[in-house]
Amino acid sequence: MRLAKASIALIVSIAFVSGCKASVKTGLDNIGSHKYLFYGQRIGIITNHTAYNNESRHIVDIFKNMGNVTISALFSPEHGLYGMEQAGRKIDSGIESVHELSVYSLYGNTRKPTRQMLKNIDVLVFDIQDIGARFYTYIYTMSLAMEAAAESGIRFVVLDRPNPINGLEVEGNILEPKFASFVGLHKIPVRHGMTVGELAGMFNGERWLAGGVKADLVVVPMKGWRRRMWYDQTRLLFRKPSPNMPDLETATVYPGLCLLEGTNVSEGRGTATPFRQFGAPWIVPENLTARLNKLNLLGVRFEPVSFTPGRSKYQKQKCRGVKAIVTKRDALKPFWSGVLIINEIYRMYPDAFQWKVAHFDRLCGTSAIREAITTQSSLEKVRGSWKAGLKTFLQSRKKYLIYPN
Numbered sequence: 291m292r293l294a295k296a297s298i299a300l301i302v303s304i305a306f307v308s309g310c311k312a313s314v315k316t317g318l319d320n321i322g323s324h325k326y327l328f329y330g331q332r333i334g335i336i337t338n339h340t341a342y343n344n345e346s347r348h349i350v351d352i353f354k355n356m357g358n359v360t361i362s363a364l365f366s367p368e369h370g371l372y373g374m375e376q377a378g379r380k381i382d383s384g385i386e387s388v389h390e391l392s393v394y395s396l397y398g399n400t401r402k403p404t405r406q407m408l409k410n411i412d413v414l415v416f417d418i419q420d421i422g423a424r425f426y427t428y429i430y431t432m433s434l435a436m437e438a439a440a441e442s443g444i445r446f447v448v449l450d451r452p453n454p455i456n457g458l459e460v461e462g463n464i465l466e467p468k469f470a471s472f473v474g475l476h477k478i479p480v481r482h483g484m485t486v487g488e489l490a491g492m493f494n495g496e497r498w499l500a501g502g503v504k505a506d507l508v509v510v511p512m513k514g515w516r517r518r519m520w521y522d523q524t525r526l527l528f529r530k531p532s533p534n535m536p537d538l539e540t541a542t543v544y545p546g547l548c549l550l551e552g553t554n555v556s557e558g559r560g561t562a563t564p565f566r567q568f569g570a571p572w573i574v575p576e577n578l579t580a581r582l583n584k585l586n587l588l589g590v591r592f593e594p595v596s597f598t599p600g601r602s603k604y605q606k607q608k609c610r611g612v613k614a615i616v617t618k619r620d621a622l623k624p625f626w627s628g629v630l631i632i633n634e635i636y637r638m639y640p641d642a643f644q645w646k647v648a649h650f651d652r653l654c655g656t657s658a659i660r661e662a663i664t665t666q667s668s669l670e671k672v673r674g675s676w677k678a679g680l681k682t683f684l685q686s687r688k689k690y691l692i693y694p695n
């Protein structure tokens with residue numbers, strides 16, 4: 291299967307629209323001072339369409355022009371090498387058309403590199419833009435690849451990138467191990483406030499990789515990034531990391547409104563503003579808007595909206611619902627807001643509302659939230675039960691933080 295490159299060409303052209311010089315240098319920008327890691331080595335690159343440097347050069351081209359380095363293969367995550375495949379769709383391996391490189395899909399027949407895939411590789415490199423939420427799958431592609439590298443005696447290098455929704459805020463419950471899946475593999479909160487490089491250090495240092503194996507891990511850090519920064523403060527170009535993550539505004543609400551995936555309410559997939567609007571044919575938008583605004587949730591207000599998804603839930607059916615408008619992103623608690631939004635919809639439409647029980651609980655990393663909503667028990671009590679786990683996580687997290695506030 292030959293993989294086309296049209297989308298990457300488009301991304302490169304968009305990059306030149308930005309006239310601002312980035313104030314943050316990503317790990318990819320800084321590999322010039324880490325060439326010793328790659329000199330004389332055969333490398334595999336786990337990557338996608340987000341792996342550009344500040345000069346709009348893709349990681350493959352950068353390593354191709356690095357002397358005495360051989361690219362043996364590429365590895366692609368969910369959504370594919372070019373970020374065009376829809377969520378959950380299995381992807382075949384293939385050949386990258388420009389450099390004729392093998393592309394092994396890590397979202398198809400396997401999600402972990404096999405020994406056969408790694409047989410001609412000395413160093414495995416990871417460079418993908420994450421979004422900062424526990425259920426975004428790229429960090430588990432990284433985790434499973436770290437396991438494979440450890441088992442095969444291969445060095446694992448992470449080229450670090452910003453957490454788009456900042457590295458200070460931490461929110462939500464710690465995942466319960468029995469709910470572990472590819473949308474939540476490790477014991478972290480929904481909003482973890484870490485970069486991929488920091489997460490790699492934690493996965494490794496806490497012995498969370500299968501069998502307690504430990505990777506030969508190197509993180510090439512960023513320069514100029516501070517934990518308080520949102521992505522638009524880095525002056526880096528935002529390249530949407532997946533089809534339904536078009537901008538920073540979407541990433542801001544995603545840690546809460548992604549929970550709608552576990553219900554029969556449309557989260558806006560198949561529209562221009564996924565996750566920033568939600569609804570169903572059976573919702574009365576003015577009524578729901580009034581109820582949500584009465585909650586006085588910090589940093590967000592709501593307006594009535596109607597939309598017709600082009601795909602996903604209620605495809606080509608008119609949905610009525612609500613648009614979430616972030617008014618103060620530093621005050622917003624997106625996960626808690628998402629829980630309360632779903633609770634209100636459940637209370638208003640008990641006959642029409644339906645759970646996708648297994649998926650909702652996987653996203654939450656617990657069944658306690660759904661059970662509290664279903665029985666109309668105290669959600670504040672459930673929230674209070676998160677404190678001990680968060681305290682332990684925050685204490686452990688300190689050891690792996692690379693960047694200042």
